[in-house]
Amino acid sequence: MRHLNPGETLQNGRYTINSILGAGGFGITYLATENPSANQLAIKTLNATVQGKPNFIDLQNQFIKEAFLLAKCSHLHVVTVHNVFHEDELWYMVMEYIKGSDLSVYLQQKGILKETDGLTIIQKIGEALIYVHSQGFLHRDIKPHNILLPPNTLEAKLIDFGIAREFTAGETRTHTNYRTDGYAPPEQYEEKAKRDTYTDVYALAATLYNILTDQVPIPAQFRAYAALPPPNQFNNQISDRVNNAILKGMELKPANRPQTIQQFLDLLLPKDDLSSDRNVDYSKLRDLLKAGNWEEADEETAKVMCQAAKCSKQGWLGEEDIDNFPCTDLRTINQLWLDYSGGKFGFSVQKEIYQRLGGTREYNTEVWQAFGDEVGWRKGGRLLSYEYITFNTSAPLGHLPNKIWNGSRREGDVCELAIWIGIVFSRVGTCKL
Template sequence: MIWKPNETIQGGKYLIEEVLGVGGFGVTYRAKDVSLNKFVAIKTANDLIQTQKNFSQQQDKFVQEAFRLAKCRHAHIVEVKDVCREGELWCMVMEYITGGNLEQYTIKKQVLSAEEALLHIRQVGAALTYIHQQGLIHRDVKPSNIMLRTDTAEAVLIDFGLAREFVDGKIQTHTNARTESYAPIEQYQIRAKRGAYTDVYALAATFYFLLTGIQPLPAQFRWQGAKLIPPKKHNPHLSDLLNQGIIQGMILEPEERPQSVQEWLEIISVTELQQSDQKYSRLTELLAVRQWERADEETYDLILKMSRRVKEGWLDYPATQNLSCEVLQIIDRLWLNYSDGRFGFSVQRKIWQELGGKIDYSTECLLGERLGWRVENNWLAHDSLNFSLDAVLGHFPWNGHLPQGKLKELGLVGSYSRWWSCLILSRCQECNI
């Protein structure tokens, strides 16, 4: 059964518009949620699968995927809005992402800059870290399974059709389904140990493609003796250290690879910091030992230096608008890496946008409540913050919320300094952070 344009399902709730794509199992439609007047994507079994003798078993796996994905709530994982049944077919209703996939985007641009590629790799890395914490591995990370939201250019991981539960270090039986060039050697074996390192390989291979425009040599050929061409051979502008970081993530033997996405991302981050000057070294050191209060102060000092406002000791609108995107990206990345994705400008910006993304006092108050800066209609003093990893999501950086003594010294009162938060987050939005 194939749905036709203008056909409705679920009692008229969804209006089918067109087929977006067909894969080995599923067909995905663009449809409209009639009551909300919004586009959605609906995935179900394609007509070929429907005719197979084992269709019932195939569909059971699809339903498992749908409910598995529905439990995953993360900014960089496609959102499942509904799981329903239409006749004999189970359907998964998802958010509709209009920006195309990362493979198409890279081909159009030929190669991505290291900065842009790193941004997307970190976003997908955060999504993978999240699903690994749920006891799942994705098993099909590749550029065509990463979509880009048009409005924010954020990367979103899709297609959990091969996702499976795993027990780290235990030999398990999985299907050997895979995508050549991105699958590690253990996915060529039905029984093998699998873990987060399985997705590390695929993420590193994806990074390889983004920076070169070329798909890396499949693992099976490397296992037989062929050599992986280093990405720097294809892209001479790539640094030696970043080149080596990608190769580390694509080591054939699973036990010799970085064992988690976070571990590999830290290798890449250290690599990039070694390329830049050392102005971020103090912040890196403080975050590495989880000295959140001192790291917060160092962050504010860095922003003042970069905006040339050290003498004044506070920020104004022109200063925040002139902040370099690169500066904000690096600071955000450091906070994300060392806080397990809990703290950083990008975390705060997403919450700010959920609240309307305005620069006004009402939004400041709502933001303060969500980020734990404001309790029972009162703004917390600097020394009342929760300087631990248990703080609420997005609690840091404090975005220039100075200690009370410093505020008095500068002659600033009330919530004036808190206005900088929305200004900086507005700048982060412009920088796609």
């Protein structure tokens, strides 16, 4: 077993060891100086404990994969690998040295981050993950300990690809047992499970949860018995949009999470695309949603939809209006609701619930009733009138928008509403929302 001491050299004197930077369950990282340039670098290898294990060869092969995977990656927010070499039966990885601390240490020293700073860091790590995923790999161990933060800057770097793996979307493979409680999604506790980009979505959302609250989320395997407290329970400065986006990213069922890192970032960081094929001005709707004026935004939604559809009848959309509703406008309205509700409200959210319950374009009483119950539009077996709709983010998933539904039916005509909803969701599907 080999342990390097200060002053020792590697590669015929090219690298001189200065000190230990850190050690984990598998590896140990040294601060070193490159000769003759005098540049400081980080050198990682397997620690003494791993060197003494009977499956050392397998673990070293895993380390080699990490090294060459990282060496292939070239991204501003992924740590750079300069060299990989073999010496005295050990493999070494030479990386850029980033002076600073990981996010877990930063939290201990500085306390929780402001929401804006937290989002800046998560966006940069998210961009790194999008790149990593494009190379055909999952990181599978996103957490504050694996994000380095240089001093006086938020230019975060993603490190430690020790359990990164190749993946094929939808394919079931055997997983290693390594994971980090609180950040690993449920599928990483299964010996065999499908892996996809939504696995890293969960961990990235859990990381944001931690850096905004200083609380490690409840481990996934215990969440069947204890509900995950919303992050704004620990920090009331967290916006509703970010609070809801984190919870959406940490859904236990992979299908209920954003499926890609970009989709998760879109929930966190609204783009405010106000495109319209009918020259409709959506700035008022955006401003109302941004301010959390949900009831006024709901009423504005009904107005702009009629403008975009050029309603055949004042105040409501007919079947022909819906079937010809411009997809650009429907996408803009839906995205604004998604962005400012953290993915909780919007036509696409309602459509997913409706279809999950078996809904189609054709009217089905049982599906309609189940849908109304789930989104909170029915109570005690009766459809609620508009005055009893809930206009805050404590409402059930998919509760809003609602006015366009209420305004498009004759008073008390529940059957007409149910038929109309099926038609609308058909159009939402056609427009690929």
